[in-house]
Amino acid sequence: MPNPENIAKKLGIEQSEQGYNLSKQSLLAAIGGPLGVAEAVLPSMLFSIVFAITKDALPSVSGAAGLALIFIVIRLFQRKPLTQALVGALAIALAAWLALRDGGQAADYFVPGFITNASYGFVFLVSVLVRYPIMGYVGQFLFGLANWRKTDHLYRRFRFVTLVWVSFFSLRLLIQLPLYFSNQVELLATSRIIMGAPAYAGLLALTWVMIRKIAQPERYIR
Template sequence: MVDNGSSAARRLGLNNEDGQLSINRKSVLAAVGGWLGIVESILPVMLFVVILAISKQTLIAVIAAASVSAVFLLLQIIRRKPVTQAIAGAVGIAISAFLPLRDGGQAADYFLQGFFTNGIYLSVLLISVLVRWPIIGVLVGLLVGDSKSWRADKTKLRRFQVATGVWVALFASRLIVQVPLYFANQTELLGIFRIVMGVPLYAICIWLTWLLVRGSINQRG
């Protein structure tokens, strides 16, 4: 398996053992960043929400959340996280801290970056479905060494369209639920939904994707 295929397998939460692809708890856990990644995605938001609810001080909540995020980033660097990812993580922390603390900012702005990120993923995935080059199909193509011909198979194309649609639904649902909470200034509730609709839903989407595409993978494997 080439590096691109291995990367695709990780993104899809798949385990590659002696050329045989499968899904298990370990592979799904790896896809969401392992236990460290799960804690990293939950703890800063949880701290932000709890401290804000108790102190009503945005500055204190932001400092606490940003500090914890910075510690996790340092741990990832120590564990030889790619430099580009580390830089992106640092920029993300800075933006999340800046938005609520800028002039005219509010506590809920801590979550603004997430809206843009979800919006970008949603747009890319949706466009891929509309132009009939579903992202999931592209990733599976990398796995099985079939970059184009899968599009000529109507059954495969339909499966990949639906599988990609699962991810479109994930990112769309986050925005549909969370953006109204932002405009209603329901910051604590927004934080709760940010956590609930994070890793748990992501893992469910990985499992649903596997159910939809495993036949296509096994045909070639």
């Protein structure tokens, strides 16, 4: 059974004597802390700058991938889980291979991100279609709303929150895929930065506001 504390951390909230709360510190921790923000922003920024200067995939991809690997090494020294580092390294290797392979192009460096967004969006959408919206379980684990699926207004609201997440991942694809197919590499890299950690932090804050508003009137229902 999922741990409510782990769910809270992933949503950018923290537990206190007064219950769950959102703070700058907890929100920052949810997106990986200062290192996580740098890891999400700087490689794409370096990619964009180098490509703008050179118009060449090799130095652009090499610089971004090298910087991303440095962040992974830092995480290893911080004794972060090895699995997380390995997954990150594999993702970087795949992105670099796609961009530098025969017939590849610089924009292919961002293809793994498209796959990730499509996968998450698909999972959240399927949960709505099968009438088990994921955010309903967040409300259940955090606030004890065990009967949310049998309570129409709770079900509808948690379905809406889940669809907000579907919209978030879909919007990333709707904006970035046309840039990819038109080979607007610099704009693609810039959109990746803007719609990365900053946008995700905004999504977490909005999600917390919506879930708390849903749960407060029903807080003591079990």
